[in-house]
Amino acid sequence: MIIAIKQGSPTEEVRLFAKSLEEKGVQVHFSEGVSQTVLGLVGDTAGIDAESLSANHLVEKVVRVQEPYKRANRKFHPDDSYVRVSTPIGGELRIGDGFFSVIAGPCSVENREQILGIAESVKESGAGFLRGGAFKPRTSPYSFQGLGVNGLELLLEAKKQTGLPIVTEIMDLNQLDLFGDIDIIQVGARNMQNFTLLKELGRCGKPILLKRGLSATINELLMSAEYVMAGGNENIILCERGIRTFETYTRNTLDISAIPALRRQSHLPVIVDPSHAAGLSWMVETLSKAAVAAGADGLIMEVHNNPEKALSDGEQSLNPSAFTNLMQTLKKYIELEGKKLRIEE
Ligand code: PEP
Ligand code: MN
16 A cells, blocks of 8 residues: 655654554555655555545545455465355365356245246256245335245255255345355345445355345455455355446346456456346346356356246246256356366265
């Protein structure tokens, strides 16, 4: 971090200011020119708030050289990390580490027959994980809000029946106790900056699927991952799910460049949600191929037994046969990237 000091600042005040920074655990190097003094901060600057420094009357400008995230940063962990999930039959699935993970299932769990049926079907087509929302964040309070606890129970029944690990969304801190048997806890786009929730998930040790907020920058997504990791939970999967732009043709705009950017900045596995990005089922295959080619470690997508009758997100949901075809096509692309589709060990 570099701090330019305002011209004419009293030397003694600048010295005391530098001392206060050293007390925060960094080294301060002085560069004194004819008209300008510049302080170079070296060491762990993650805990130093650039904005509050800028408010100091001695400070002209603050430039951050190093990213404010540390645990999520590739600089401190050069090798790719991966997330392990144990399967109910005693095996292990890895997200990252050369494996390509496909998480598939309906937007919402609607009833027993629906979730058990689709779980068998996505498994048959090669999905490694079952998704389904029990607690649903809906724009309208009058829309279907999810089956809640009953939805979680149905997901666990589907897990027992198929052996597929479960990915489902938590909306509030007070739901955490209900997630004991859930394999991967999803933090949805709308909760990406729910810092109280992130801190608590940092203490829980379970894999967290962290979705990028609707208008969050890559840096903000990584700072949210840092919240969970700072609490001691390093099992994070990042998810690009489209961001808000001026374009209205698609529900969101899939930011393909986020995949190489996240992989460069961070060691954490990155997956893509083409369903929420496009909002259109016919576009899911194309975006999925793009995600594989861009280096994603997996996909999460919506598949419904009967999209026309879905209680949420039917327009973007694939039907089972479209999902089977997509998986067939994707296999070739995944192999071309040198990755393997799912795996028990
Ligand atoms: C979902 O996965 O069903 C969902 C609500 O996703 P997002 O948070 O990305 O909108
Ligand atoms: Mn959805």
